[in-house]
Amino acid sequence: MTDETMDADADVVAGNPPPSARVPLDRERIIRAAIDHIDTAGLPSLTMRRLGASLGVEAMSLYRYVPGREDLLDAVVNHLINTMYDDDDVLDMPQDGWQDFLQRLAHGVRRVALAHPKAFPLVASRPPEAPWLRPPLRSLHWVESFLAGLSREGFSDDAAVAAYRGFTSFLLGHLLLEVSTHGADVGPLDVLDDGSQEPPKLDAYPHVAKMSGALSEDHAAAEFEESLENLLDRLQLLRLEADS
C-alpha cells in the first residue's frame, strides 16, 4: 500500500473524484448538469460544447452516453417529471378520495414547474411520444397512475379519460403562464438592463393603461387553487354520469 493509493482512498471517502483516475461520466450526471444549466442560463444557451465544458470534458464525450442533443432534451423532460417519484406529497394511488389524489398530483407538477421555470416549457413543447401522452403528464407511469386511481374511485373508462384531458389542459395552461412570467425563455441574453424595463406605450390602449395595476398583480397561486377546485367540481359531475 503506497502513499498514492491512500490519497486516492481519502478522496473516494470524501466523495471526490480521485485526481489521477477521474470518475467517468454517466447519463444521469449529464442530464442533471443539463437541467442545472437550463435553470441558470436558459435553454437557448444549452450547447453540447458548453455542457461538456461544465462537466470538465469535451463535447464529443457526451455522445458515449446520449445519442444526441434532441434525445438529451427528451431525457431532461423525463427526469423532471420523474422527480415526482421522490415527492412524498404526491401519491401513487388515492388514499383520501380522488379529489385529494388529483390535488396532490396537481401541486406536485406545479412544484416541479416553479422549481424549474426555464425548463418547464420544454415539458410543454416537446412533441409527445404518443398523441394521448399529453403534456405536462407525459410519462406512462403517471398516466397509468391517473387512470388507475380514478377507475378505483368509481370513474368509468370514458369519464377517467375525459378527466385526464381536462386535468392536463388545466395544468398546461396555468403552469405555462405562471412560469413564463417568473422567468421566461431568455433568448439572446439581454444585457445592460438599466433598471427601466421600457414598457410599450399605452397611450392608444386606455383600458390596458387604466388596469395596468390590476394586470400586474400576481395571484397565480390563488388562481391555481380556484381553477383546480372548479375543475374537480366538473369532474365530480363526470363521475356521476353514465357511460355514453
Added chain:
Amino acid sequence: MTDETMDADADVVAGNPPPSARVPLDRERIIRAAIDHIDTAGLPSLTMRRLGASLGVEAMSLYRYVPGREDLLDAVVNHLINTMYDDDDVLDMPQDGWQDFLQRLAHGVRRVALAHPKAFPLVASRPPEAPWLRPPLRSLHWVESFLAGLSREGFSDDAAVAAYRGFTSFLLGHLLLEVSTHGADVGPLDVLDDGSQEPPKLDAYPHVAKMSGALSEDHAAAEFEESLENLLDRLQLLRLEADS
C-alpha cells in the same frame, strides 16, 4: 404550392414584376415566407439561409429588413395574432353580449392555431414583452379589445382582469394540446416511417392499455366548446361580484 425554379416565369405569367428588375424584398414578404416555411417544414428547419433561398436571395439580404432571427420569430407571432383583424367572425367590441364576444374571440384564436399547428407553439412559448401580455393573446390590440369589451358589459376592472387571466390560460392549455396532436414540433425530420408508429409497450400499464381506445379518440372540438361554456359560466359569476 411553390415551385422555386418556376418562380420567375410564374411571376411573369401572373403579370408580376419582370425578371430583369426583381421586385425588392420587404418585411411583410419575409414574414409570410417564414410562416409558410414553418407550416410546411417545421420550426427547427427555419434557417436564415434557407429562408433567404426560398425567397431567391442570400441570407444576408434579410438583415436589411429584419434585425435578426429572434426578431423575425417575434414578427411571425405578431403576424399570426393580427391575422384575426381580417376575420369577420371576430369582433372588436361586443355586439350581442360579452359571451358572444368572447366566444367569437376564442374561436378566432382557435382557427389561427389550427391553421398553423406547427407555428402556434411559438405564440405560446415566446417570452412576452410584458408579464401581463399573456399568450396566446399577446398583442396590445386584442388585450385592449378584451378589457374594453368586458368593461362596457359591466365587468369591474378586477373582474375584467380576472376574466382575461382565465380566458388566456383556457385558450393556451386547450389549443396547445389540440395542436400538438395535429402536427407537433418535428425536431429532426423523421424519415423511413414504415407505417408502424411503434407504440411503447403497455404491458406494465394495464389501465392505459385498456383505455387506449378512448384515449385515442379525438373530441377536441367538443371539449373546447364545453370548457369554453364552463369558463363563461364562471366569468358570469365574476361579473356579478362586487369589487374586492
Added chain:
DNA sequence: ACCTGAACACCGTTCAAGT
C-alpha cells in the same frame, strides 16, 4: 474503457464591396 483532435457540414451575423 473512456476521452479527444481533427474534420465536416451547417449555423447567425457583420461588413466591405459589387451592381
Added chain:
DNA sequence: ACCTGAACACCGTTCAAGT
C-alpha cells in the same frame, strides 16, 4: 438602393486515434 462574397465565431456530430 439593394444585394452578395468572404469572413468570423460558433454549432452538432462522426470517427479514427490517443491513453
